[in-house]
Amino acid sequence: MxxxxxxxxxxxxxxxxxxxxxxxxxxxxxxxxxxxxxxxxxxxxxxxxxxxxxxxxxxxxxxxxxxxxxxxxxxxxxxxxxxxxxxxxxxxxxxxxxxxxxxxxxxxxxxxxxxxxxxxxxxxxxxxxxxxxxxxxxxxxxxxxxxxxxxxxxxxxxxxxxxxxxxxxxxxxFDRPIDQSWEAFVQAGFEYRKLFPTFGRVVNEWISQQKAGLEEKIGPHEEWEIIQQTLQRLEQPRYYLTRLDHRPTLSLVPIGDIQREFDDSIEAANRFFISYNGLNVFEREKGDLLRLLEKRRKRAESLIEVNLQRMIDREEGASHEEIGHILMANLHDIPKGPGAKSPETVTLVDFYRDQPITIRLKPDLSPQKNAENYYRKAKNEKLEADYLTAQVTAREEEIIRLDQQKADLEAIQTLKELRRYTKQHNLLGDQPGKGINEDGTIQLFKEVTVDNFRILIGRNARNNDLLTQKYAYKDDLWLHARDVAGSHVIIKHQAGKPFPKNVIERAAELAAWYSKRRTDSLCPVIVTPKKFVRKPKGLAEGQVIVEKESSILVVPKE
Missing domain, CATH: 2.30.310.10 (ibrinogen binding protein from staphylococcus aureus domain)
Structure with missing residues (x-):
C-alpha cells in the first residue's frame, strides 16, 4: 500500500x-x-x-x-x-x-x-x-x-x-506526538518499534536487513544509528516500485525486486496503484498461496526451535521422577507448617548432580503428597518427550513438503493448473477466516467450520466480550485456555444435535493456540455451556467468571 x-x-x-x-x-x-x-x-x-x-x-x-x-x-x-x-x-x-x-x-x-x-x-x-x-x-x-x-x-x-x-x-x-529520542529508546528497553509504530512492515524489514548485514552482533548504539540513517532516507526519499512477498509494493527504501524508481511522489503513487490493481486473478491467487506457504514455513521453524529448547531444558534439569526421589529421601529435612503442610518452596541436595535444588511445593499438601504429585507428573514425562521428538520430526518433514510445494507453485503458469494443484494438495486446508468476507465486509470474529459446526474465535479482549456477551447464546459451548490470557472460543449450538467430540477437541486446540499457552506441549482448556459464563460489572475487558466447568487437555494447533 x-x-x-x-x-x-x-x-x-x-x-x-x-x-x-x-x-x-x-x-x-x-x-x-x-x-x-x-x-x-x-x-x-x-x-x-x-x-x-x-x-x-x-x-x-x-x-x-x-x-x-x-x-x-x-x-x-x-x-x-x-x-x-x-x-x-x-x-x-x-x-x-x-x-x-x-x-x-x-x-x-x-x-x-x-x-x-x-x-x-x-x-x-x-x-x-x-x-x-x-x-x-x-x-x-x-x-x-x-x-x-x-x-x-x-x-x-x-x-x-x-x-x-x-x-x-x-x-x-489526529496528531499523535511520540517521544522518539535516544532517552525514550533506552526507556523502551531498546524496542524501537514502540517509538516508531508508523515504520510499517517494509521499513522494519529494511532495518532487519541492515542489522543482519553487519558482520558482528550490534548493540543499542549501532541499532540507533541504523534507525537514524533510515529516518534520513524516509525524509528525503526516492520512491521504489518493487516486488516484496510476491506482490507490488511502493517503498521509500531500496528493498525487494525493484522494478522502477521515481523522484515524484504523485507519479510513484500512480504507477503503484496501476501495478497493484492491474494484477490478474492468477497473479493474486498465486502470490497469496506463496505468502501462505512462507508463513507456514516460518511457523514450523519457530516450533522446531521451541521444542528443541524444551528438550534441552528437560535434559539439563531434574526430571519429575528424580524430584520425587529427592523429596522422599529428605522428608525429615522439609519444615512442617500448620497441619503438617508444606512450605511453597524448599531447597534440598540434588544427589544426582551433587548440588542444591529448589523445589516448588503445594502448601496445601504434605511433603509426601507433594512427592506423589511429582511421581504422577513423571508418568507424563515420557509421553511429553516422545511428543516433542515427534513434533520436531513432523515439522522438519513439513518444511521439506512446503519447500517442494513452493517450487511447484513457482513453476505453474495458468489459473486452472494453480487451482487444481491447490485442491489436490489441500493448500488452504482448515484455516481460520482472514477477516474479510467474500462481499468485502469485515468479519467480526475468526471462524472455522468443522463437520458443519461453526467455531467462532475472539480477536482481542474487547472482541472477546462482544463474542461472549452479544453473539453467544446460553446453549452454545464456550472454551478458553485455563489460567492464561487468550481468545474466547464459541461452538454454535445446533438444535437437536449434541456437540461431537472431534468438534470440541478441534475448538479446544484453537483455544489453546490463540492463547499464551500456544507454545506449550499440552494445554488444559475450559469447556462449559455459555449459560455458566457471566461478566459482573467492574471486570476488565475480556475477563469473565465461569461458574461451572470441565476441562480437556489438548495440543495447541492452528
Whole structure:
C-alpha cells in the first residue's frame, strides 16, 4: 500500500502544489469502494476547466490514491457525494434567499477553494483543507479506510457509512506526538518499534536487513544509528516500485525486486496503484498461496526451535521422577507448617548432580503428597518427550513438503493448473477466516467450520466480550485456555444435535493456540455451556467468571 505514513508526509506538499488555486467542485462514486474528487479552476458549479482528479480506493484489503489525467463519469450508477462541502452557500444566506434564488446561487457558486494539504503526526491520514473551515480527510487505518468530511472539529459526512464509529472522530485529535529520542529508546528497553509504530512492515524489514548485514552482533548504539540513517532516507526519499512477498509494493527504501524508481511522489503513487490493481486473478491467487506457504514455513521453524529448547531444558534439569526421589529421601529435612503442610518452596541436595535444588511445593499438601504429585507428573514425562521428538520430526518433514510445494507453485503458469494443484494438495486446508468476507465486509470474529459446526474465535479482549456477551447464546459451548490470557472460543449450538467430540477437541486446540499457552506441549482448556459464563460489572475487558466447568487437555494447533 502507498498509504504508509512517511509516504503521506511526502505526498502532502506535492498535492499542495497541485491543488493551489483550485476549488473542490465535484465528488461522486461509481463503485461501492471508490470515490472520485474533482478540483478545478471553476467558473460555475458544473462549468470548470483544468480539472485535477483524485480517485480513492478504500477497500478493507487495499486502500490507495490515484491521480489520473481524466475520469469518465458514467451516466448511470453514479452518485454525488459531500454536497454540503462543495456548496459554498452559507446557512445564513439560505435563510435570506428565496428557495428558487438560493438554487440559482448554488448552481453558480464555484465550489470551495482549497486552502492547503496536510499530514498528521505519526498517523496515516491526509487532509485537504478548504475555506470556511471544511476539511476532507483520507483515513488509512488498517482494514478500516474511509473518506470523512469535517466542519471545524466535527464529522459531517462519511463515505463508508458502515464505519459508524468514525462519526465520533475529532479532527484536532489526529496528531499523535511520540517521544522518539535516544532517552525514550533506552526507556523502551531498546524496542524501537514502540517509538516508531508508523515504520510499517517494509521499513522494519529494511532495518532487519541492515542489522543482519553487519558482520558482528550490534548493540543499542549501532541499532540507533541504523534507525537514524533510515529516518534520513524516509525524509528525503526516492520512491521504489518493487516486488516484496510476491506482490507490488511502493517503498521509500531500496528493498525487494525493484522494478522502477521515481523522484515524484504523485507519479510513484500512480504507477503503484496501476501495478497493484492491474494484477490478474492468477497473479493474486498465486502470490497469496506463496505468502501462505512462507508463513507456514516460518511457523514450523519457530516450533522446531521451541521444542528443541524444551528438550534441552528437560535434559539439563531434574526430571519429575528424580524430584520425587529427592523429596522422599529428605522428608525429615522439609519444615512442617500448620497441619503438617508444606512450605511453597524448599531447597534440598540434588544427589544426582551433587548440588542444591529448589523445589516448588503445594502448601496445601504434605511433603509426601507433594512427592506423589511429582511421581504422577513423571508418568507424563515420557509421553511429553516422545511428543516433542515427534513434533520436531513432523515439522522438519513439513518444511521439506512446503519447500517442494513452493517450487511447484513457482513453476505453474495458468489459473486452472494453480487451482487444481491447490485442491489436490489441500493448500488452504482448515484455516481460520482472514477477516474479510467474500462481499468485502469485515468479519467480526475468526471462524472455522468443522463437520458443519461453526467455531467462532475472539480477536482481542474487547472482541472477546462482544463474542461472549452479544453473539453467544446460553446453549452454545464456550472454551478458553485455563489460567492464561487468550481468545474466547464459541461452538454454535445446533438444535437437536449434541456437540461431537472431534468438534470440541478441534475448538479446544484453537483455544489453546490463540492463547499464551500456544507454545506449550499440552494445554488444559475450559469447556462449559455459555449459560455458566457471566461478566459482573467492574471486570476488565475480556475477563469473565465461569461458574461451572470441565476441562480437556489438548495440543495447541492452528
Amino acid at each position: 502507498h498509504t504508509n505514513y512517511y509516504f503521506l508526509r511526502q505526498l502532502a506538499p506535492a498535492l499542495d502544489l497541485q491543488l493551489a488555486g483550485l476549488r473542490f467542485v465535484e465528488c461522486f462514486s461509481q463503485d461501492r469502494d471508490e470515490v472520485v474528487l474533482v478540483f478545478a479552476q471553476a467558473k460555475g458549479r458544473l462549468n470548470y476547466y483544468k480539472p485535477f482528479y483524485i480517485k480513492a480506493t478504500l477497500r478493507p484489503d487495499f486502500s490507495g490514491l490515484l491521480f489520473p489525467e481524466r475520469v469518465q463519469r458514467a451516466r448511470t450508477n453514479s452518485i454525488d457525494l459531500f454536497e454540503e462541502v462543495i456548496n459554498p452557500v452559507r446557512a445564513h444566506e439560505q435563510d435570506q434567499l428565496a428557495s428558487n434564488v438560493a438554487e440559482e446561487v448554488t448552481a453558480n457558486r464555484p465550489g470551495r477553494a482549497v486552502v492547503g494539504v496536510r499530514f498528521f503526526l505519526n498517523e496515516r491520514c491526509l487532509a485537504i483543507l478548504l475555506e470556511d473551515q471544511y476539511t476532507l480527510l483520507f483515513k488509512f487505518f488498517g482494514n478500516r479506510p474511509n473518506l470523512l468530511a469535517f466542519h471545524g472539529n466535527a464529522v459531517i459526512e462519511l463515505f463508508n457509512q458502515k464505519l459508524a464509529s468514525d462519526q465520533q472522530l475529532v479532527l484536532d485529535a
